[in-house]
Amino acid sequence: MDQFIRDNVEKSEFLVNRSVFTDREMLARERAEIFNKCWLFIGHDTEIAELGDYKRKKVGGRNLLFVRSQDGEIRALFNTCPHRGALIARENEGNSRVFRCFYHAWSFKNDGELVGMPGKDGFPEDFNAEGTKNMKAVKRVENYRGFVFVNFDEDAISLDEYLGNAKEYIDLVVDQSEYGLEAQGGVQEYSVRANWKLLAENSVDLYHGMPTHKTYFDIKQAQDPELKNVKLEGEGVELDNGHAVIEYIAPWGRPVAQWTPIWDDELKQDMERMKVKLADRYGEERADRIANYNRNIVIFPNLVINDIMAVTARTFYPTSPGYMEVSGYSLAPKGEEETHRMARNDNFLEFLGPGGFATPDDNEALELCQEAYNNNEEVEWNDISKGMVRGAGNAMATDEVQMRNFWRQYNARIQESLNKEKEVAQR
Amino acid sequence: MTVTTLTRQDVVDFLYTEAKILDEWRLMEWPALFTDDGTYTVPPLGDPEADPTKSLFISHDNRARLQERAERLLKKEAHVEYPHSTTVHNYNNILVSNLDSDVITVECNFTIHRTKREVMDTFIGKHTYELVLQNGELKIKSKKVVLHLDSLRPHGKISLIL
Numbered sequence A: 001m002d003q004f005i006r007d008n009v010e011k012s013e014f015l016v017n018r019s020v021f022t023d024r025e026m027l028a029r030e031r032a033e034i035f036n037k038c039w040l041f042i043g044h045d046t047e048i049a050e051l052g053d054y055k056r057k058k059v060g061g062r063n064l065l066f067v068r069s070q071d072g073e074i075r076a077l078f079n080t081c082p083h084r085g086a087l088i089a090r091e092n093e094g095n096s097r098v099f100r101c102f103y104h105a106w107s108f109k110n111d112g113e114l115v116g117m118p119g120k121d122g123f124p125e126d127f128n129a130e131g132t133k134n135m136k137a138v139k140r141v142e143n144y145r146g147f148v149f150v151n152f153d154e155d156a157i158s159l160d161e162y163l164g165n166a167k168e169y170i171d172l173v174v175d176q177s178e179y180g181l182e183a184q185g186g187v188q189e190y191s192v193r194a195n196w197k198l199l200a201e202n203s204v205d206l207y208h209g210m211p212t213h214k215t216y217f218d219i220k221q222a223q224d225p226e227l228k229n230v231k232l233e234g235e236g237v238e239l240d241n242g243h244a245v246i247e248y249i250a251p252w253g254r255p256v257a258q259w260t261p262i263w264d265d266e267l268k269q270d271m272e273r274m275k276v277k278l279a280d281r282y283g284e285e286r287a288d289r290i291a292n293y294n295r296n297i298v299i300f301p302n303l304v305i306n307d308i309m310a311v312t313a314r315t316f317y318p319t320s321p322g323y324m325e326v327s328g329y330s331l332a333p334k335g336e337e338e339t340h341r342m343a344r345n346d347n348f349l350e351f352l353g354p355g356g357f358a359t360p361d362d363n364e365a366l367e368l369c370q371e372a373y374n375n376n377e378e379v380e381w382n383d384i385s386k387g388m389v390r391g392a393g394n395a396m397a398t399d400e401v402q403m404r405n406f407w408r409q410y411n412a413r414i415q416e417s418l419n420k421e422k423e424v425a426q427r
Numbered sequence B: 001m002t003v004t005t006l007t008r009q010d011v012v013d014f015l016y017t018e019a020k021i022l023d024e025w026r027l028m029e030w031p032a033l034f035t036d037d038g039t040y041t042v043p044p045l046g047d048p049e050a051d052p053t054k055s056l057f058i059s060h061d062n063r064a065r066l067q068e069r070a071e072r073l074l075k076k077e078a079h080v081e082y083p084h085s086t087t088v089h090n091y092n093n094i095l096v097s098n099l100d101s102d103v104i105t106v107e108c109n110f111t112i113h114r115t116k117r118e119v120m121d122t123f124i125g126k127h128t129y130e131l132v133l134q135n136g137e138l139k140i141k142s143k144k145v146v147l148h149l150d151s152l153r154p155h156g157k158i159s160l161i162l
């Protein structure tokens, strides 16, 4: 198999070969061509607000320490001892000036520099003159408006260039707060017994909203009969470098700043005030977009930022073709008032949380896809054509253009590596 | 059952009845075990004392939402639990405190197994209940579920009532 997608604009048909969800070799190729080369989200800078704060993170298959060193710099250190390799930091998070490996008790400043080792007289004077015994750091760490990314490819283009026109949508998310966003505690770590790319699709798939999440909408409609009139309407947009977004009218309460009847009247007045302030800052049109529209953004390959009934950032990594590890963050305006924060968090848990009224059903849908891919021999192709008939630039939010954009980027990267191999083989 | 004769065994029986209701999917009977201001919370993993305005809970239900939770799970469109999984709720190490005061506190360890499509997920942790007597019947004023798991892996979700 060397054609993983079939992209037939004339016939308005877009197909993805199901082997990409089950094949082990494909996973190895994804590691090499995608996770080792793309910008990957490591965390939000507010997670390590103070000097010395650190968190353990698993990114792109590596064990990293996300740390704000004493010099104020945010670093991503490989969490492995230069001596014999032991994992250095064992706590999931904390604050410390030094990290000490317990095995032979080497210690390192929180920028990675080796500062202590027992039995020094057994080593030459200039043992670490070149710094080779320091904890190694990821060379490329860049930050866009609080979202910190790493790249394991030292020659990668800048994060700014990589995000490209997706920044417009990230800005809309961040601009809902005057003081910036902060990551809340309780990052939700769960998993899905399915291929990671299915969650990239699912997170920008509005087509599945009604059938998959009917029970959620039943509850919302019982709370707000007006909701019946709100359709999931909006547009799907392909962005640079495989990123994509759907932007659509909100059929639920948004904590900034669209009220819903289960919230009390005080909140309503607050939200009207918020809306006025937004309009003062950005003008009516942008204020309306920030307050009343939802955005589901996928940053290729595996970051999803959903600005819906609450704001979530999610990453998901494969450990095998049929299993992914998910980390879900909640982002909220810094200094948000308690009543607003509770409304936001209730929204989040109800829909986005792994114990909520929606996410478990997404999980089930993805697992059922994965389970039925044991039919791949005979039933080979997924169809992702919805909306192609409308022509370029006319896609609705419930169409599938955002997924096609993901797959085109995916295919381009995989094909490039296959072509290189062919060239080498022919030489 | 009346106030004067309430024994530890009554409390234990009440807990086992809850477990049975959940395992038999008689979920409409579950919210009825709570007082009108009853709550059902599952704090974030590893942070049982978390503040719900600073941290994400797994569930943070008031009486209305725990009712919605139960009703939802009985619908065919609650896809994750259709067809219903098989569950076993086991409660152990039950400690009953202040039997003769207005609010009775009960702690117990739990093991809950869920099986569906040939996969088994196991949830372990500790329940803390606050129980009160209302018209001679025990009711749950609060149920707090502390999961003793590092992460929700491999479970991936909590699709049933713990």
Ligand code: FES
Pocket: A081, A082, A083, A084, A085, A086, A101, A102, A103, A104, A105, A106
């Ligand atoms: S392995 Fe870390 S000090 Fe020896």
Ligand SMILES: [Fe+2]
Pocket: A202, A208, A209, A212, A213, A358, A362
């Ligand atoms: Fe969904």
